[in-house]
Amino acid sequence: MHRPPSAEAEVAAELADVRPELASRYAAELPGARAAxxxxxxxxxxxxxxxxxARRRPGRHGLTLRLTDGRRLHGPHPDPYSTAAYVTAVRLDGTPYxxxxxxxxxxxVPHGTxxxxxLGHSVASLALSRAGQDAHREQWPLLDWEWEQRVVDGHPFHPNCRSRPGFSVAEQLAYGPEHxxxxxxxxxxxxxxxxxxxxxxxxxxxxxxRLLIPVHPWQAEHVLKRPHDSYGDEMAAHPLMSxxxxxxxxxxxxxxxxxARLTSSVRDISVYSIGLSATLSDFAATLAARTDGLLHVTRTLGAATAHSPDLAAVLRESPQEYAGHGERVVPVAALATTGLPSSPAWLAGFTRLALTVGLRLLELGVALEAHGQNLLVVLSPSGSPVRLVYRDLADIRVSPARLARHGIAMPELTGRIVTDDVTTLRRKLFGSLVAGALAGTAGSGAALRGALESVVRDLPGTPDLVALLDEPLPTKALTLMRLVPGTPGDQWAKLPNPLATEVF
Structure with a gap:
């Protein structure tokens, strides 16, 4: 059967034109990118x-999946919390892939094409991202955007961790933060x-x-179709991990x-989110004040839209505003580049801080989407986790009933952000914080379990904590969501709980 040129080959051909000195390094990175x-x-x-x-059957030598058409797919025992590229091949009816x-x-499978x-774009872009890295990096960057640009591999659990369809090689090199x-x-x-x-x-x-709305150059060229000379003054800026x-x-x-579709979503800015941004920013400051100084939320300074998701911008404080003398504010996704999570004591301290804040806000009525991009940690000069910073409130969930129980006035919010559904609230926090930020930082199920076991006894025994201990851990079904186009909202999977109830 004839196959079109692969994304790997297309990137290699473009790279030979725009950055030929990276070609050999790109080729060397491809096997590792495929495994990742x-x-x-x-x-x-x-x-x-x-x-x-149809069925999943674990065995002595791995896991076998029985498909509805009778075929069998076999691979190693999965660790749903591992960030290592430990799967180098699987076998479909005996044929290795x-x-x-x-x-x-x-x-x-349906919609699989x-x-x-x-996935091909994800592999090729990941290899390109790795090929462009400088091995000699300072351990402690001075500027906030330097931390962001250390995140090379993207989302720790999404197969589309580096998928950038619609971006040429030249555009990836020009706009990708890791470059x-x-x-x-x-x-x-x-x-x-x-x-x-x-x-x-x-x-x-x-x-x-007139307002001068900042526009990304990719958006200007591919969506707004505006010629370069139609711009006002340009601003030099450093791209963050998003x-x-x-x-x-x-x-x-x-x-x-x-x-453009990056990982799962098209990254426009809805008119809905612009309309709520100031209200959410003020409300978040009120909630953060109830965490005894353990959480700061970056303020939204201003937001504007030309009543179109394709032409809008939000201005926010830099998280660095919340760093004291000698402190660093590090996105959780960048923690692995510091080496700190390799210490069980450090990981336990960070886990205690994150769960204390996340569960406290959930009890009050706010579920943060605290994944490794939105959540940042303030490190002391010695590297200890001391406070958290949260940014981007567009996808939190707010429970009027829980707020009322604690005497907190409900802000003027509407739409999907408002819900009293307990499952929705817990999915939002547990799926992003525990199955996302904490798992990605721990790097394995064993490390995550150890960190959780060391701290859960000290946390208030709320119904939310009981659910976290007793029930399967929710996570977004990121692959399912790409295979059911047109299905609105998030889809969810259940992961084996890294804890057992006997730890209490």
């Missing part, structure tokens, strides 16, 4: 409720009376009666619309 993506895919196949998997894109293509293409570029943001002038604005839009981004959020020279971070 295949490991993430195997985790999904082993645990997500995929309708074409080391390429996740080829595996999904040959599985021939487009997802297989995304360390300086990105020049343009501004699009829009009449203020034609925009929705919340917070205080800065005078430096105004031109008389790619569409960048650090401006004066300190604030700007979140831009980026209508």
């Amino acid at each position: 993506v295949l490991t993430r895919l195997w985790r999904a196949l082993a645990h997500e409720p995929l309708p074409w998997i 080391d390429d996740p894109a080829r595996l999904l293509t040959d599985l021939a 487009s997802f297989a293409a995304e 360390g570029p300086v990105v020049r943001l343009g501004t699009v002038p829009v009449r203020a009376d034609e925009c929705l604005v919340t917070g205080a839009w800065p005078q430096g981004m105004r031109d008389g009666e 790619l569409r959020t960048l650090a401006l020279p004066e300190g604030p971070h700007v979140k831009t619309a980026l209508s």
